[in-house]
Amino acid sequence: MNISQICGLLAGCLVMVSGVIISTLGFSHLQQQAENRIQLDAQRQLQRLTIALAPSLLKQDRISLNLTLSEWSKGPELTAIQVLNTSQQVIAESGQARAGMLEISQPVTQDNVAAGLLRASVDLAPAGQAARHYLALGLIATGLLALIAALAMYQLADRAMRYLRQLSVSLTNWQNTDKPLQLPPVPRIGELKTIHSELNKVSQREQHQRAMEEALGRFVYNQPKQPLPVLHYHECALLFIEIQDLEILQARLSADELSEVLNHYHKLLSQAAKLYNGKLDRYMGDGIVMMFGVGQPASGGREALHCLYAAQLFLGLHNHGANTAVPVSFRLAAHWGNVLLAPIAQEDRTECSLIGDTVHWAYHLASNSEDQRLLASQELINQLMDHDDIRWDEGPLVSDLHGREQNSYWLNTLPEKNRSLIQRQIKHITAMAENA
Structure with a gap:
């Protein structure tokens, strides 16, 4: 059919x-x-x-x-009528009742004295x-x-x-x-x-594309694609940034407006990543990942510090531009662990897909964070044993991927010299943006 x-x-x-x-x-x-x-x-x-x-x-x-x-x-509907006295004895009747018919009754009274009862069979x-x-x-x-x-x-x-x-x-x-x-x-x-x-x-x-490809094909130099890198784990610090209410923004803004807003925050994240040797990548859903220590020997404490500094720099830049027409809220989480970068060959480039429980745990940790605050895992703090001057607040107990409750901590304050450095960076970047 x-x-x-x-x-x-x-x-x-x-x-x-x-x-x-x-x-x-x-x-x-x-x-x-x-x-x-x-x-x-x-x-x-x-x-x-x-x-x-x-x-x-x-x-x-x-x-x-x-x-x-x-x-x-x-x-025709009344097939049989019976007259009963007060002793319920039949003293007169007419017709013959058949099985399956409805029986109705009516008491007979005169001058408020009960005289008997009429009973009838109704054919429905x-x-x-x-x-x-x-x-x-x-x-x-x-x-x-x-x-x-x-x-x-x-x-x-x-x-x-x-x-x-x-x-x-x-x-x-x-x-x-x-x-x-x-x-x-x-x-x-x-x-x-x-x-x-x-x-x-x-x-x-x-048709226009075909004509253009034929015209430009004479000037294209075909270079063989580079071989894919070998799969291996990277021990690094992760800063997970979750964009809140992205679906609401999509409903409120046009495509051009939404693109302009996200490009603005992408510039802020890119500047923070560039200053602290981070690599910016997109993760599933509404999340953005900044990795520290990928592609270079990991020292633990340095990458963890850079992760905290980049988070504070981004929050500072975001708060400095909080008077924008369309404010966007973020939830941040910092974590430490192994990440597998799986190369995926595209037509003219090679992209990497983030795989591993570390990324999933950072995503889960960010979902338990709060607006404009950084929530860090115990694994990341363990890399900062030599930095007692960083102040932390007790965070919520968060169940990990295996159902075990893990401690987490809110970043309270960085040391004064680091805060001053970040403030200078915020002013410098802001001034450059205004001059541009």
Whole structure:
């Protein structure tokens, strides 16, 4: 089955299912209404009959009771009526009760004196017959509507699929040959017109691109790609910077505005990384990683210090520009450990993918941090044993990747000389940006 047939079949099935459900609900409702009406009519008949039978029932006059019952026009719904005295004995009856019928009763009183009881059998079958009649009509109408909907949907879908089939053939020929893309005639459906217009632009750009490649190909020097580096672990310090509420920024800003804002903060991070020998990279989600000690012999304490200095420099630059039109919040975490750099060959370059529990733990640590504060792991602080002049505050207990709780610490203050150096760097970078 093709898509047009499937669409027609689905449309017919949906209309059929909807019609069956509506018809079934209507059948139940009509049957209930008819049964209630029959029961109410029967109850009213018994009420009128009690008035006629009350004097005879008080006198226990069986002959009068039977004559009254025989002359009473009870209708087809009341199949049997019984008259009971106060001792619940049947003293008169008319008709014959059948199994499965509804029994109703009506007390007989006169001058507030109980004279007996009327009991009747009510046939509710006519209510079901009438409801089934309407159910049959509803199902016939549903079948006709389902057929019409299936045919209409098939025609509409086939009109769209005809263009898509022709387009598939054109794209296949375009892919397998060097000829330019030849599009089928413009369709009548609005959405397909949009696709056709965009593909037409693609075809034009492709033709221009081919011409440009042919012209520039004479001036391109083809250099063989450099061999990929060998996989190995790097022991380094990681500064993980998580951008908060990036989805909200994407909803509020246009693409150009968002790009401008992120480029501004990318410059700040790049300046911090450059001053302290860090390497900036993108990580999954909304995270940015700054690595210290990759590609050079790691000394532990130096890379850990550079990690702290770069974090404070970035926060200082960020706070200095806090009056920007679109402020962005960040959560920072610092960690130490082994990171595996996996090379990935691109067309004209080689990129590296960060792998290892150290990166994941830094990401997890940053998610427990707070706005504009640096949260450091115990592993990083262990590399700073010779730097007791750095002040830390007790941080939250954070469960590691194995479920064990680990200590973490908030960076309080750096030594005075380092703070002064960072302040001078902030002023210098800010002045350079303003002059530019």
